[in-house]
Amino acid sequence: MTVVFVCVDADALGGVQQVTHTLAQGLAVRGYAVRVAGLRRAGAPFRYVERPLYERRAPGWGTPWRGVARWWGARTLREAGGGIAVLTCPEVTGLLAGTVPEGMRVIGQYHGSFAQARAGGRLAQVRRHYGTLDRAVFPSADDAWRFAEEALLPNAVDLPGPLRAWPDTTSYLDVPRVLGVGRLVPGKRFDRLITAFARAARARAGWELHLVGDGPELPRLRACAAAAGVADRVVFRGRVAAAELGREFLNAAVLGLTSEHEGLPPVVAEAAAHGMPAVAFDVSGGVRSLVLDGTTGVLVPHPDLDAFTGALAGLMADPARRRRLGAAARAHAASFRLEPVLDRWEELFAAIHR
């Protein structure tokens, strides 16, 4: 069977693309004829899979006119000659939902959380375009439920994004280091993590906060660290290649997540796979599905920075609890491994053809 994934930028660097290429490779290994198509040329193409067993297509142009993009997308779907089209974001779905050829089944994905869709103005787009598709896929059961109930989508289901790889080794969690991973942009709210770390680490010399990633917020965050009096204990690591990220997890003890919005943050899943517990704000069903409060990490009500500080300090002080939570996190993360996720995709394909 043919499966066509359509993204806006198929080869740019991003979480959606990471998930898409991982899935594409996995399905190709299982014998599907898979294509990943972009609607425009990526400025700096990124190679997610070393030896792709699937076909990649992207046009030669940069940002095209809407009509051209629609024509290109429709042609790509037509050439597949049936099978399943996976439209990976609301833009693509809005563009192509009406052009899918007869006999082809369509799955629309939305990688964000319900709260994110509502705050970002995407909810109307999802409500308008996703109800007609064969399935609308959301990252967590909570999000699928809320979309079904409030956007009146009868076809909402949940499927998590798969882990990129499953590490053989786990972290000993003995390096006194708190980790924050993500682009340094306002939505990630690393300033909160810095503040919470500063308060929690006041009595614990030797602890450091490492922020992995780059972005426009860097000077502001530096200033924030200086204002909190921890300028020398917050280390900005810059961008780290995906393959190297595993080492960061092995050399740290706790992951902190203070974002304003998250869908299903892959960094939490990867940290869990390395046996590392997380402290996170409870911002979405995706975060809730990854971090089971008190079992694989600590969940804190969203804006409560004091509670976050307390939770972080508690984990910093208690290595035994860290290991216990970390082991549970790794066990829990096993359900996000590629194989079980692919099984669920195949179940979904079967359900569509029921």
Add this chain to the structure above:
Amino acid sequence: MRPDVSVVLTTFDDPDPRVVRSVLGQSLGNLELIVVGAGTGGPGGGDGRVRFVAGQDSGGRGAARNDGLDAARAPFVMVLDAGAELTRHACGSLLAEVERTGADFATGAIGWGQARGRGTAAAPRAGLYAPRRVVDGIRAEPRMFLDAAATNKLYRTAFLREHGLRFPEDVHGEDVVFTSTVFRDARRFAVVPWPVRLVTAGRAGDDAGDMEDVRRRVRAARMADARLRDGGAPDLVGDRQRRFLVHDLREHLDGLPRRSTVWVKEFAAVLRPYLDELEPGVAATVDPMVAVCCHLVQADRVDDLVVAARSLTTPRAAPRHALRVDGRTYWGTRAHPGLDITGLGLAELPFSASRIRHEVTEMTVSGTVVSMTIRTYDPFAVLRRHRTVADLVVRGVRVRLAPRRQPDGGYLIRAETDLAEIRPGRDGRTDALIRFTRADGHHTSDRLLIDPATPPLALTAGGHRITVGPVGDSAFLRVRWRRAGARRRTARPRPRVLTGVRVKEWVYRRLIRVVRPRRDLALFESAGGAACTGNPKYVHEEIRRRGLPLRVCWSVRDDAAGFPADVPLVRRMSWRYVWLLARSGYWVDDRGLPPGFPKPARTRYLQTWDGFPGPGGGDPAGRGAAVTRWDALVSPGPEFARVFVPATEFTGTVLPFGSPKCDVLVTGDPGAAARVREALEIPPDRRILLYAPHPGTTAGDELETLAEALAGQWVIVLRAGPRYRVPRRVRPLVRSAAGYPEVNDLILASDALAGDCMPLVRDYACTGRPILIYSPGGPAADPREPVPGPVLTTPKELVAALADLEDVRERHAARYADFRALYCAEETGDAARRVVDAFFHPHERRR
């Protein structure tokens, strides 16, 4: 392969092709369609999933459906009839719901309108089907008896067979009987909020009004009751009977004013035995006017029944007479418990909302002058308690009236109005109103009831054919006009050349190359032209106070009410607006001027952004282009500068002086409270709660609970979206702020705020008054760090908090201070002056 779902469709001739298509086009492919009672042809004949079953000749639709159910091979079954399309995911989603929950059946909302190939359709009847849930038996939620259709449900076949649930034969309205037994026997059922079935034909019972239909419905209701009683569920009979009053009876009651006396007499006679055997207390649970009608049927007061039935539909006329005894209000002149209409809240309404009943007894026309004799009933003595003048209002034309007092307490009015004066535009219509105006300017108006049998008057005036006649179930007077001989003109659509936005943008871009902006001209806009309010208003006031040599034009979208009278207005997106955009030296706005219009190089643009935190949605690239036009941005506080400025990537001047609109909140305005109380008719002994529900909220029981608990001490001033519906019974306790545009006055007049929307909460915090973060149905979208008060989710909590405001204030003082430090730190009451200094003056110097 065994199908997953069997869909049973009964028809008497060839099946409706739309319905068949909607079944065969389901996203769930593995189903069978069983067509009972038709030939073997028709659409879908080529599809292997369609089976034709020859039904019995007798037994009606119920028997045919039973045959279909017997023939069903799938473990799940749906029942359809002609004219009921399924939405695309209906079978699949209901099936998934039943499989997931283990329910005996699943029911979904019924949508109205065409399917249009979409999965979701028009919004379903709110309330009953939301939220998505599993109900453990009908006793957990007896109101689900209102959902009495059989066609929006997917049943477990084994469940139907195990309990021997079948449609009654030879009964019209078999759905009601069948669903009552289904509800009786189901251990649990699932409810989903999305539409699973669409109704495209008119009303469900298109033969409503037929006496035979009344008899059938009564018979079906009796049979349903009997099945509950005999089936071991006598306790549910009352709840099921409520469905009869709310739905079946109501359909016929609405049409009563159009019926002959003989018909109404027979109607009452048919109905009376069933109403007499209703469970005690059922009538008290429905709309008070329906309960009154039931009582009048039982008391055989046929004439009064028609009078009462006219209060059921638009314009929901007031009763002719009302009696107040011991704080209760009774319909008519007798205090009988069956006539209690206290729940309508009519007696306590403020003057401008009070209700008066007008009945036109005679109407004639001579030339273009229409003469009427009107009998007016003032059941709550509004006209005796207030000195008023009366006008007949027909589309802006007013005729002064002289009501003459009658011995029975009513009034007799003779009115003459010349319809040639109404100057109709294109085709249109208007309702005639009688308006009573008090000396202080408050007025109340009501529509005119007229005998529904009155033939419409037709006359010709000003090139229009005008008809004056009754419309609607309760028959009120409406004037319609149509251009005489207009057929030729209306056949051709109006040309839309040179009116599109793109054309205007194109012209504008060429215009600004040649036109130079004038330094003494400024274009102001607030809330997208909806009103003259917010920051731009206060900047404008400061400009006026100083007498700066600046001519200010305001952009207005539709309603010019509330704009200053001495200021030129320009319609948003008109050609003159395009010209002013090019010609004005200053732009001032709080939500973004139309994005396709680049700013001329010499124009200066003051953005006084009103929302919080940022311009959500839209295309990021287009947003960036819109933001680069801004020269200066008014920042109300450091948190705004921290979040908003980076989010928009604005690089120009930030004016960190606070927001001009909050100046008056800091400095205070002693006249505001009096103005608001006067305009909204709030008695001086009541405290004012400003209530701003989240914009998406449409209505609710929560307001009812809240208003009733606060009655006597508080008046709720409601600032809500246009779709918010206030329950009728609490209208005396609630004032809508929709007609009072200046929110600052409301803030200053109120004693506390209940709400969770950001800009308002922030502005309110400037006053230092108590704020209760109230989000019924769970916390709102964006809980931001410090909140200035307790977070409440139920009306009960809110009432408790309001009971002891001082305590709330003390306990949350620290949070309040934190919040103010973060959001209102810059508000010193001097923002307008400093903003005008900073923005408008540099130019004066440079010149």
